Amino acid sequence: MTLLEFQIAGFLGRFHPIVVHLPIGFLLLAGITEIIARRRGTNLDNAIALMLLSGAVASVIAVVLGWLLAAEGGYDESTLFWHRWVGVGVAVISIVAWLAKSGKLTLASTTYKASLWGMVILIAITGHLGGNLTHGPNYLLEYAPEPVAQLLGGTQKQNIVLADDPDSVRVYEHIIAPLLEAKCLECHNDTKLKGDLNLETPEQILAGGDNGDVIIAGNAHESEIFKRITLRPDSKKFMPPGGKTPLSYNEVKLIEWWLDSGADFENSVLDTGIDPEMKFVLAQLYGLDTDPKSYVERAFVEATEPENLNLLVEAGFYAQPIAANNNFIEVKKKRTTDIDRSSLNLMDNVKQQVTWLHVGGAGLTDQDLTFLEGMNNLTRLHLENNPITEQGLKVIEGLPHLESLNLYGTNVTGAVLETLQSLPSLKKVYLWQSKVSQEEAAQIQEALPEVDVDIGVNLSS
Secondary structure, three states: OOHHHHHHHHHHHOOHHHHOHHHHHHHHHHHHHHHHHHHHOOOOHHHHHHHHHHHHHHHHHHHHHHHHHHOOOOEOHHHHHHHHHHHHHHHHHHHHHHHHHOOOOOOOHHHHHHHHHHHHHHHHHHHHHHHHHHHOOOOOOOOOOHHHHHHOOOOOOOOOOOOOOHHHOEHHHHHHHHHHHHHOOOOEOOOEEHHHOOOOOHHHHHHOEOOEOOOOOOOHHHOHHHHHHOOOOOOOOOOOOOOOOOOOHHHHHHHHHHHHOOOOOOOEHHHHOOOHHHHHHHHHHHOOOOOOOOHHHHOOOOOOOHHHHHHHHHOOEEEEEEEOOEEEEEEEEOOOOOOOHHHHHHHHHHOOOEEEEEOOOOOOOHHHHHHHOOOOOOOEEEOOOOOOOOOHHHHHOOOOOOOEEEOOOOOOOHHHHHHHHOOOOOOEEEOOOOOOOHHHHHHHHHHOOOOEEEOOOOOOO
16 A cells, blocks of 8 residues: 555544444434334335435445554554454444335344344444443443442442552652543553554553654653653644643643653652642642651551540659640650659550650669660650760660650760661761760761761860
8 A cells, every 4th residue: 555545544443433423323323213113103215215325325434444554553453353344243233224215125023123222232332342442441330339330340440549658659640641531541551452462451551652762761752752741833743732631730740740850660769759839739739748858757556545635644754645646645744853763664554655764854764764675666765864884875875766765864885886787777876975975976977978967066176
């Protein structure tokens, strides 16, 4: 086929969606008129024959144009095969029905009736298959109520709600994939492969299409998919085509951000990196706050019983939630009250809820610190002005979320480094007026470059 012949065939094939509705209307009207005529005993044979003839002619034209349209490619072969031949079946039966109704072919009454019913059924089937080719396999049940969709075999809807924690939001899975589904999958899916491109899965995206790779990791402006969505809307290569709703500015920026960041299919929002513009886009489109969240803002624990807080208050502590919408609590020794060592056992009832603990100046020894064992949600721990050493602090080794540790005025020495190195979330440690020398503090700082080691003011220097 020459280029000119191919262009003419492609041009004519585009009229298939227009013409295909004519036989549907004529043939269904013929069937309805036949039923009405039989029930009323009215002779409408000439009118019905004319409807059948019109439907038969339109069916043949639709079949020819459909065949030309299919030559462009990009359709699921199995669905296309059945759509073609069921459509041919409609055309053949409509011709037979017209010949019978016009007296040019002798058929038994029951055979004629069967041909009409068969024609109606085939029209429904070929129409459904055509819809699958054009809009994808789930178009019919896409907006059906969930029970109806499941009853008729539709896929279960996935209503994706972004998590509050940006580290739990996968850029491709939760943001990019839904964009592709809404704007691109109608033409690039398992049953319709325009340009031999399927965008349903990461593997299929990486496989590319007729023009090769569609994404270039780290370079949005050289990626074919980005080029197509940023062309002038009147360009023949602009995507999505045919007057379909294009991607908004913010949606285009999301695609660009994902591609420029490496087009990773697993990374979270925080892994991908967020510049100020993307921070605004994510907040505007999804209400996603990408500012870093502290552990107590992200984690959840069950609330403790109010009685447990009351017992701590009676024992000489302040004990209260750190926020109205948070079950973590702060426990703090009252300045004007001495606490009994036995009252430390009350902490067992709130081990999981305590995240800020202040027991400075309580006269605690190394042996007293055993109550800290298992307080895995501690983020701030104040032990200042207690006669404790690094030996007693071994009880807190490995606490996963401890960020701040105050050892001001204690007896810890440079050997405390071993404990500090075991705290993965540690950000600041106060060692002022402890037994840690300036040289030891410098060694600790060198060993823990991400930790702010506060040794206080050296007045002698």
